[in-house]
């Protein structure tokens with residue numbers, strides 16, 4: 001085992017897209033686990049759009065990452081030493097590891113996972129937080145009925161790809177919105193959506209009218225901005241919009257653009273409901289069991305985009321999310337198990 005641990009810390013609060021000078025690369029001696037603690041060697045890190053929000057000052061659903069702190073991130077890793085009775089060396093665990101090679105963590109925040117059931121990166125994607133987000137946002141808030149039309153943006157991504165597949169499992173039509181022809185082909189051919197609109201190729205509004213002639217019953221919003229406005233304009237009566245995220249706005253230095261077409265909610269007696277996946281923490285087991293069965297049956301496919309380069313590669317790899325360069329769940333390999 002090495003004696004030092006390498007980390008990426010937040011050095012400055014970014015304006016717009018994070019740049020190299022917003023990060024500090026540090027190294028420090030490896031600690032030993034105290035009572036109740038576990039030392040974890042990080043195998044894969046989860047790179048999530050929400051991390052951009054955690055870098056900002058101000059009130060949110062979690063406190064901002066402090067300047068000088070190791071960047072907050074989920075990860076999956078291998079226990080190397082344990083001071084907690086529930087964990088032993090060799091166990092695989094998911095937790096808030098942060099962007100570093102080793103993490104000394106409170107055992108209370110860790111969940112064991114089994115790499116013989118699914119490869120470790122899947123526990124950061126479909127069988128992890130993004131899969132839970134898709135499941136609960138769609139089924140608890142979107143509540144699609146068989147035959148209804150579900151539209152999801154970010155359709156080739158970690159959350160969106162699962163949303164459309166679950167919509168199909170529940171008998172609804174799934175229409176994706178994604179950037180570029182290759183992603184749209186993936187969404188239809190690999191994920192089995194009924195259609196996918198390339199928002200970079202033309203008018204989303206025109207394509208929505210073509211693919212959703214009876215209106216949108218559920219719009220699962222991952223991106224906000226103009227795509228949200230286009231979907232609002234095409235809502236069916238009593239439509240539901242699970243408000244999951246607004247990635248098109250996360251790097252705006254001029255403040256967020258709100259929806260212009262929101263009167264469509266009134267006209268159509270529709271609703272738009274924000275949610276956080278953590279609200280469903282006590283029901284994660286329920287969703288994980290059902291999704292694991294769908295995976296085994298081949299009804300749910302999972303795609304992980306595994307980037308290499310270790311923690312040093314984090315600053316640039318993170319930006320792939322905002323450049324649309326990931327297909328499926330973006331993870332950074334630190335040290336394969």
Ligand SMILES: NC(=O)c1ccc[n+]([C@@H]2O[C@H](COP(=O)([O-])OP(=O)(O)OC[C@H]3O[C@@H](n4cnc5c(N)ncnc54)[C@H](OP(=O)(O)O)[C@@H]3O)[C@@H](O)[C@H]2O)c1
Pocket residue numbers: 048049050129130133154155156157158159160177178179180183222223243244245246247248249275276277278320321322323324325326327328329330
């Ligand atoms: N509420 C919650 O609890 C919760 C939990 C997890 C995630 N989320 C949110 O869910 C959304 C998706 O997250 P994810 O982890 O699944 O990420 P992801 O979709 O795997 O990756 C991000 C994708 O967003 C798209 N994108 C980037 N900039 C865009 C822009 N300006 N306009 C339109 N699309 C853009 C890109 O795809 P294209 O190439 O198609 O543009 C990119 O590949 C995010 O908004 C995230 O914050 C919310």
